Amino acid sequence: MPLAPVQETCAGCPIRHRAVCAHCEPQELERLERIKSYADIAAGAPIFFAGEPMRHVASVVSGAAILSRTLEDGRRQINGLMLPSDFIGRPWRETIPFDVTAASPVRLCRFERIAFEKILGDTPHVSERLLSMTLDDLDAARDWAVVLGRMAARERISAFLLILARRLGRTDRHDPSRVTFSLPLTREAIADLLGLTLETASRQMSALRRDGVIETEGRSTVIVPDLARLQEEAQDDDDGTGLT
Amino acid sequence: MPLAPVQETCAGCPIRHRAVCAHCEPQELERLERIKSYADIAAGAPIFFAGEPMRHVASVVSGAAILSRTLEDGRRQINGLMLPSDFIGRPWRETIPFDVTAASPVRLCRFERIAFEKILGDTPHVSERLLSMTLDDLDAARDWAVVLGRMAARERISAFLLILARRLGRTDRHDPSRVTFSLPLTREAIADLLGLTLETASRQMSALRRDGVIETEGRSTVIVPDLARLQEEAQDDDDGTGLT
DNA sequence: CGCCCCATTGAGAGTAATCAACACCAGTGG
DNA sequence: CCACTGGTGTTGATTACTCTCAATGGGGCG
Structure with missing residues (x-):
C-alpha cells in the first residue's frame, strides 16, 4: 500500500468548509x-x-x-x-x-x-x-x-463534462462563461462511468470538439468556451446556482 | 389531494421494526x-x-x-x-x-x-x-x-424482478425456491425504471416466460419457480442472505 | 356489455457495440 | 540523440440490439 503520511493542519485545508467537518466548532x-x-x-x-x-x-x-x-x-x-x-x-x-x-x-x-x-x-x-x-x-x-437510463451518448458525455466544469473548472478572468479543467479519468474510465464503450466515448468527445462545444489541449485539458452551450447539450435546465 | 386520515397505532404497524422508527425506545x-x-x-x-x-x-x-x-x-x-x-x-x-x-x-x-x-x-x-x-x-x-449502465434488456428485467421477489415475494410452503409476488408497476413504469421502452420491457418479460424463468397470472402476478435461475439471469452473485 | 387502457407482437430503422487498424505520447534504453 | 515499446486515444467498417412506428389482443371497470 503506497500510503505516505503527511504533516498538515486543518487550518489551511482546502476542503475545510465543504467536507464532513464543515460545521464543526x-x-x-x-x-x-x-x-x-x-x-x-x-x-x-x-x-x-x-x-x-x-x-x-x-x-x-x-x-x-x-x-x-x-x-x-x-x-x-x-x-x-x-x-x-x-x-x-x-x-x-x-x-x-x-x-x-x-x-x-x-x-x-x-x-x-x-x-x-x-x-x-x-x-x-x-x-x-x-x-x-x-x-x-x-x-x-x-x-x-x-444519464444512464435515458440519455444518448453525446448527452452523457456532455453531462459528465458539465459536472466536471462545475466542480473543477477555473473560470477565465475575461470571460466568465469560459471554463477550463483537467480530466481526471482516462477514456476507458469515462466510458465505464457513462455506460458506454471507450470507442463511443472517444468518438463523442471528438464530435463535441468538431462542433465547437469543447476545445482540448493535450490528453487531459478541456476548455469549455461557452458553458451555456454545454448545458444545452447536456439537457440541463438548472443554472447551477442552486444548492449549497 | 386525496388524503384520507386513518386511525391506527404503531403497535400493530407492519413496518414498525424496519422503518425509520425501528430502533426507537x-x-x-x-x-x-x-x-x-x-x-x-x-x-x-x-x-x-x-x-x-x-x-x-x-x-x-x-x-x-x-x-x-x-x-x-x-x-x-x-x-x-x-x-x-x-x-x-x-x-x-x-x-x-x-x-x-x-x-x-x-x-x-x-x-x-x-x-x-x-x-x-x-x-x-x-x-x-x-x-x-x-x-x-x-x-x-x-x-x-x-443495471442501467452495463446490463442488457433481459438482464435488467431479471434484476428488477429479483429485487421485487426478495422484497415482496411470498415463499411457497412446499418449495422454498418458488416465490410469488404482485407487480406494482405497469409495463411503462417498468420501462422507465429500467431505461428501456415499454415494448422492449414487454418483449423481455415474454421471453423470460417462454424460457420458464417466470410464470404469470393475470396482469400483475409473477411466479418465480426457481429463484436461483432468476439470479443467474440477473448476473447476481449475492445469495441475498447478507445485510441487515 | 362495451369501451378504454394496458399489454403483446411484428417489421423496419438507427444508435452504439464490436472488431480492427493506426496514431500519439511518455518513458526507457541502446 | 533517437529508436523502441507499451499504454492510451482516434478513427473506420460492420454487426447487433434496442428503439420506433404500427396493428392487434385482452382484461377490468363503468
Whole structure:
C-alpha cells in the first residue's frame, strides 16, 4: 500500500468548509484532528476492495477516486466519482460494496472508523453534516440514473463534462462563461462511468470538439468556451446556482 | 389531494421494526406518534412535485411509490422505487428534486417536516437510523447504475424482478425456491425504471416466460419457480442472505 | 356489455457495440 | 540523440440490439 503520511493542519485545508467537518466548532474539530491521518495514493492504485474490512473512512482532499463494480464477465461500471470534499466510507459497517480506486493521484484525510463512529455519536455537528452530505449524494446518485437510463451518448458525455466544469473548472478572468479543467479519468474510465464503450466515448468527445462545444489541449485539458452551450447539450435546465 | 386520515397505532404497524422508527425506545416512539398522520393515496396520484415546498416526510406503510424526473422532451426516468418501510423526504430541505407518485395504492405514515427535524436533533436512535437507511439507499442507488449502465434488456428485467421477489415475494410452503409476488408497476413504469421502452420491457418479460424463468397470472402476478435461475439471469452473485 | 387502457407482437430503422487498424505520447534504453 | 515499446486515444467498417412506428389482443371497470 503506497500510503505516505503527511504533516498538515486543518487550518489551511482546502476542503475545510465543504467536507464532513464543515460545521464543526473548534473543540469538535480538535477531536477529529486527533484521529485523522493523511494518505497519498498513486494514480491507479487501489484504496479499498469491495467486501474487505474497512478500517478507515476518509475525505478526498485532492485528486479523484472512483467507486466501481465489475461483473463476472468483466463488464465494469463506475458507480461514483469522488472529488475533493467527498466522503468515502460507511460508518456502522465493516465493508463497502464497491472497489475504491485512485483515478488520479489522491490525497485522503482519513479517520479510523471506530473512533469516527464514536464522534458521530456525540457531536451532532458532524453527524448532521454527514447525514446532509449523504442525502445530497443520494440525490446525485439518483440523478445519475437519468444519464444512464435515458440519455444518448453525446448527452452523457456532455453531462459528465458539465459536472466536471462545475466542480473543477477555473473560470477565465475575461470571460466568465469560459471554463477550463483537467480530466481526471482516462477514456476507458469515462466510458465505464457513462455506460458506454471507450470507442463511443472517444468518438463523442471528438464530435463535441468538431462542433465547437469543447476545445482540448493535450490528453487531459478541456476548455469549455461557452458553458451555456454545454448545458444545452447536456439537457440541463438548472443554472447551477442552486444548492449549497 | 386525496388524503384520507386513518386511525391506527404503531403497535400493530407492519413496518414498525424496519422503518425509520425501528430502533426507537417507547418514549421516543411516543414523540413520533404524536406528530404522525396516515395518508392513503390512490394509484397514479401525485404525492409530491419536484421543487415544490414539502411539508411532510413519510414512511411507506404499504403499496409502492416512485421517484421520477422527466426531461423537457418527455423522456422519463424513474429514479427510485419506494416500497414498504422506505423513507420519503429530505430533512433540512424545503423540496425534493423528484416527482413522487403513487404507483399502486399507497399508505403513508407522515411526519410534519419541521417537527421531525426537531426530533432528529435530540433522539439519536432516530437520526442514526435515518443515516443508516440513507447510506443503504445510497449503496442501492449506486448499485442501480450497474443495471442501467452495463446490463442488457433481459438482464435488467431479471434484476428488477429479483429485487421485487426478495422484497415482496411470498415463499411457497412446499418449495422454498418458488416465490410469488404482485407487480406494482405497469409495463411503462417498468420501462422507465429500467431505461428501456415499454415494448422492449414487454418483449423481455415474454421471453423470460417462454424460457420458464417466470410464470404469470393475470396482469400483475409473477411466479418465480426457481429463484436461483432468476439470479443467474440477473448476473447476481449475492445469495441475498447478507445485510441487515 | 362495451369501451378504454394496458399489454403483446411484428417489421423496419438507427444508435452504439464490436472488431480492427493506426496514431500519439511518455518513458526507457541502446 | 533517437529508436523502441507499451499504454492510451482516434478513427473506420460492420454487426447487433434496442428503439420506433404500427396493428392487434385482452382484461377490468363503468
